[in-house]
Amino acid sequence: MLTADSRDPAAAPRLLLTLLAIALLWPGIQLSELDLGVLLHSDSQTEMGRFISGFWPPAHDHDFLQLLLKATLQTLAIATAGMALALLLAVPASLIASRALSLSAASRSGIPSRLGRLLRWPVRGLLIFLRSVPEIVWALLFVRAVGLGPAAGVLAIAITYSGMLGKVYAEIFESTDQRPAHALMQAGSGRLAAFAYGILPNVAAELLSYTVYRWECAIRASVVMGFVGAGGLGQQIDLSLRMFASGEVASMLLTFLILVLGADQLSRLLRWRLT
Amino acid sequence: MTLSLKQGRLHHANGVDALRGVDLQIAVGEQVAIIGPSGAGKSSLLNLLATALRPSSGEIEVLGERPWHLPARQRQRLRARIGLVHQAPPLPPRQRVVTAVLAGKLGQWSVGKSLLNLLHPTDIPGARAALARLDLGDKLFAYCQQLSGGQLQRVGIARVLYQAPEILLADEPVSAMDPVLAGHTLSILSQHARAHNVTLVASLHAVELALAHFPRIIGLRDGQILFDSPAEQVSREMLDTLYANEQLQSPTTPSAPLIVQIPRC
Numbered sequence: 001m002l003t004a005d006s007r008d009p010a011a012a013p014r015l016l017l018t019l020l021a022i023a024l025l026w027p028g029i030q031l032s033e034l035d036l037g038v039l040l041h042s043d044s045q046t047e048m049g050r051f052i053s054g055f056w057p058p059a060h061d062h063d064f065l066q067l068l069l070k071a072t073l074q075t076l077a078i079a080t081a082g083m084a085l086a087l088l089l090a091v092p093a094s095l096i097a098s099r100a101l102s103l104s105a106a107s108r109s110g111i112p113s114r115l116g117r118l119l120r121w122p123v124r125g126l127l128i129f130l131r132s133v134p135e136i137v138w139a140l141l142f143v144r145a146v147g148l149g150p151a152a153g154v155l156a157i158a159i160t161y162s163g164m165l166g167k168v169y170a171e172i173f174e175s176t177d178q179r180p181a182h183a184l185m186q187a188g189s190g191r192l193a194a195f196a197y198g199i200l201p202n203v204a205a206e207l208l209s210y211t212v213y214r215w216e217c218a219i220r221a222s223v224v225m226g227f228v229g230a231g232g233l234g235q236q237i238d239l240s241l242r243m244f245a246s247g248e249v250a251s252m253l254l255t256f257l258i259l260v261l262g263a264d265q266l267s268r269l270l271r272w273r274l275t
Numbered sequence: 276m277t278l279s280l281k282q283g284r285l286h287h288a289n290g291v292d293a294l295r296g297v298d299l300q301i302a303v304g305e306q307v308a309i310i311g312p313s314g315a316g317k318s319s320l321l322n323l324l325a326t327a328l329r330p331s332s333g334e335i336e337v338l339g340e341r342p343w344h345l346p347a348r349q350r351q352r353l354r355a356r357i358g359l360v361h362q363a364p365p366l367p368p369r370q371r372v373v374t375a376v377l378a379g380k381l382g383q384w385s386v387g388k389s390l391l392n393l394l395h396p397t398d399i400p401g402a403r404a405a406l407a408r409l410d411l412g413d414k415l416f417a418y419c420q421q422l423s424g425g426q427l428q429r430v431g432i433a434r435v436l437y438q439a440p441e442i443l444l445a446d447e448p449v450s451a452m453d454p455v456l457a458g459h460t461l462s463i464l465s466q467h468a469r470a471h472n473v474t475l476v477a478s479l480h481a482v483e484l485a486l487a488h489f490p491r492i493i494g495l496r497d498g499q500i501l502f503d504s505p506a507e508q509v510s511r512e513m514l515d516t517l518y519a520n521e522q523l524q525s526p527t528t529p530s531a532p533l534i535v536q537i538p539r540c
Contacts, residue, residue, distance in 0.1 A: 107329055179365035186327035188355030188382025193389035197378045201367035
């Protein structure tokens with residue numbers, strides 16, 4: 001079938017890799033109990049069909065819209081307050097954890113001293129701990145501690161996101177050209193000033209876009225946490241789902257779409273201003 | 276002696292012996308040029324004198340202090356009195372020229388003043404004066420990324436002039452300029468040094484420029500000093516030995532490609 005002149009030496013490895021990928025994926029599908037056949041059963045189809053057919057028209061009576069507005073504002077407030085609290089911890093932690101501010105690295109061709117590396121570890125460990133527990137778990141914990149309501153969501157976002165922001169900020173600082181900051185430190189400037197003059201100008205756009213993206217994620221997370229009683233749009237979706245009010249669910253999903261779209265545009269605007 | 280180096284050796288992490296036992300004494304107000312083939316250790320020597328790099332062995336004394344025996348804070352204070360002009364000025368592309376020049380005094384300013392200066396430049400006349408001496412007064416509010424290589428080098432020099440250090444070290448400060456501008460810029464540096472009794476040490480690629488502007492010439496080859504003599508005594512033979520069998524390929528500068536890999540979720 002394959003003559004010598006049309007033989008591709010890469011064909012056999014490719015075939016092998018494909019088989020390997022399937023062999024690895026199959027147990028995964030089995031383990032996650034995925035059975036697409038269920039979707040084709042007639043009773044589940046009519047059930048879903050009834051629910052989805054209720055999506056049109058989306059609920060838009062006056063009382064509901066007022067409720068929706070309040071829930072949306074609450075969601076935005078949870079996400080924003082959570083991010084603000086997270087930044088309070090993430091910014092100092094990232095400055096400590098990043099090798100970019102190492103004074104010893106400046107005169108050792110980029111490699112910090114052993115003591116410096118040792119001191120950075122506890123901070124990295126703290127950031128790992130903060131982000132390793134999912135925000136929904138923190139939310140469940142805080143709902144018990146401070147009661148039902150948005151406060152639990154704010155605290156949960158603050159804790160998880162400070163871990164994520166701190167880690168990524170520290171890596172962004174390290175991923176840019178270190179020479180400007182090193183040159184400043186070699187000319188006697190302090191670390192913070194060297195950071196502000198040598199590193200910040202290069203990374204500002206990246207930092208901003210990542211922060212806005214995280215804010216968008218925080219909006220989504222606050223909705224999920226609403227399901228466990230942390231207020232906002234999520235709690236409303238949960239209530240409407242329980243009452244099979246599909247029109248209301250549709251309106252809220254649309255609101256959601258608009259929020260994410262808005263965050264995307266904001267990020268684009270800010271990036272355009274900065275670059 | 277404002278600068279003194281005894282048996283200075285520098286061993287780079289990549290296994291290269293950049294300096295192999297250099298003895299050097301430079302007095303206050305002297306103007307010295309370092310010449311030599313590429314890879315001779317000129318930049319290493321200047322970085323050592325600037326206390327930017329620590330010698331692998333040997334003793335260095337700068338402005339009467341031994342920088343590597345000082346605690347970090349005092350070493351930073353000593354470094355603020357030394358200015359180093361880099362060959363490729365390390366300026367962030369998205370920084371304004373005025374900020375880049377004012378950054379020269381960061382070592383002398385408090386953190387509060389440094390951060391305030393980012394919001395609004397505190398000394399615009401000072402930055403303009405430093406730039407005007409290098410004919411760059413009109414670029415005060417341009418971004419560094421808008422400048423050419425030669426203009427950036429002059430911004431780097433303006434930063435050090437603004438810093439007003441007691442020792443001015445310059446690593447190939449005019450390598451990206453045309454001959455006329457290079458000569459003009461060097462004479463500005465030496466005028467500044469003479470007027471303020473500043474010690475000036477510059478490494479230079481072009482021998483003619485070194486002989487024309489500096490009274491004392493140090494020839495560096497293979498990490499060792501080949502000759503150290505007044506400019507008028509530098510002979511053709513000395514230069515021929517200094518540059519003998521120079522390999523034509525310039526050493527590749529070790530600039531690791533930046534890999535930006537940021538997890539997104």
